[in-house]
Amino acid sequence: MGHDRTGREPAGRERADRKRPGRERADRKPPGRERADRKPASRERTLQRRRGHGFALLATGVLLLGGVACGGGQDSAGGQKEEKITIGLVTKTETNPFFVTMREAAATAAAKHNAELIALSGKFDGDNEGQVAAIESLVSRGAKGILVTPSNTTGILDAIEDARQQGILVIALDTTTDPADAVDATFATDNFEAGRLQGAYLRAVLGDREPKLIMLDGTQGSSVSRQRHDGFLKGFKLKEGSPAIVGRADTNADQNTAQAALESLLQRAGDANTIYTINEPVAAGAHAAVSEAGLADQVTIGSIDGGCTGVRDVKAGKYAATVMQFPVRMADDGVAAVAEFAKSGKKPSGFTDTGTALITDKPVKGLKSQNTAWGLERCWG
Template sequence: MPLHYIRASARSAVLRGSIAAGVLVLGLALGAGSAAASEVIVGLVTKTEVNPFFVKMRQAAEARAKEKGVKLIARAGKFDGDNEGQVAAIEDLISAGAKGILVTPNNSSGMLDIIKKARDAGVLVIALDTATDPADAVDATFATDNFEAGVQQGAYARKAMGDTKAAVAMLDGTPGGTVDTFRHDGYLKGFGIAEGDPSIAGAAITNGAQDKGQIGMENLLSKNGEINAVYTINEPAAAGAYAALKAFGKEGEVMLTSIDGGCAGVRDVKDGRIAATVMQFPYKMATMGIDAVVEYAATGKKPSGFVNTGSVLITDKPVDGLDSKDTAWGLENCWGD
């Protein structure tokens, strides 16, 4: 065989090998791209990163996302009430290609535009814990019935106090959120009074924080030493209220109640700092949210409306007419440390 023919054949073989290798590399690249394109991204945007309720929600979402084989991107506001931070987080999640976004809105009406933008882009949006206003701004809401939880708290306080004349302090959360409004109104309903009733001794904004709960309670006690019942938006605020009551020497004289069901709060009930709390289930909200996004990604089916994730009254001093569980049950079912 002539030498030039051998060289040409060799060059042809090398060329064929290079083309085949190129096709293989391209195929692998396309396969990797398809895998990346098919990855389901779920966004979780909570009010803060430090509140034990939202910590548990994030942990539950992370665990469920791992189990379901989807990618979770978790973001949060810098503080309770950081509406702008949550809006920016959702913007980022839309850009990242999230298939679904789970959000606990800091302001129930302040995120409507960004939620609409997400839904218009084909993103499933589910509110967790806190409903939007209007409620149908999102595809669905998975949350505690916060009005009913407030009713449970107020009804317990009134029944446990018997015929004692009430002087009630209201330690509210953050204005503009449906959770705050529903729990506040529910407590009044359960207690059997209306807004403006003379038995309401005063109110303070706590943003659900322990330090602000203590300051608010101290200010209210300074104005009215007859306070004998305290509504609190959550257990951190209740812990602050207890510290203030103790400083005033009134810790054993006031009907202090709350809502949350965190392990620290249940221990406060067990130790007698709080008379009762209403447990809610953040892990159930998060798990159901992840499942809904996974189903939407697979089938296009969307959840709708309000789904009540439940609430349970926790106390070691039950009253007639109200269903409750004791702190032993509470410690088995609580969340947080």
């Protein structure tokens, strides 16, 4: 979550942001099973809904790899052309550097597999409605597989099930759904472990000092936010509700929101000495807040992401450590899985951990880490 929100919008992008309330389900049936009470079929139902209410899709272009998807035809030598498949990618946002990197990696991988990639996103971290609209758009465009980083890990389930019932392979990247088997497979960071590594490092740095911790979390309803939060407490050796936690705020993984939240928290918890952050944009906001408050020498900040900007921030001393994750691996594995499914019908399953690495120039005893030089060579690779 994998992220600076001020990034330039890449050319050739399209965002699906038609607002439609996410559908919460009280009786989700196992994937792949037809529902007796779904009449008409989900595709026809979606078309009827669009006819009645209109289908709004903010279009800024579509990212197409390998040309326009089409059926088999003849090449210039008279041979049969290989049929191209369409692969959809739905990220939480389009400007977050983590998802920009994922999108670029997916584009490269799609070209290698002679596929067309359509990349869509929500308008902000937590935009479930936009992601639901994006999945429905990809279904109507004939996607063979959809890769999705869910903003709301339960609110998106109905749209995912609709896609799977129509024979589309759905893979979660970066963020697990709840339940995890709502998708065919997941390629992601072990987010509990990423949080645990940050927590263990910051607790070791604290030494014998009494902890006074502020926690800057992500988005309500996000499995990533919950898993990293819980993992951090495990590594830091604290229980939820401990008086050592002197402040907490949700930041929607946004730098400006994090800075404003921490500035407010520091007004009543000016003796804080440790700050947990959900990701590197939040860590950047935290650094700005503690610097303006004159507390930079008092507070130790940790984070998760491992982007090149984040690793440089660790090198510059803005925060003490970050836990690197690998969105390129997620995208590569996801695209390859859809290509294999199109070729052989073989589906991936279960959870694949794409890896973590603690990055710091101030290692602590008993905790494996890599320095920033190592991190800059491999950031998000």
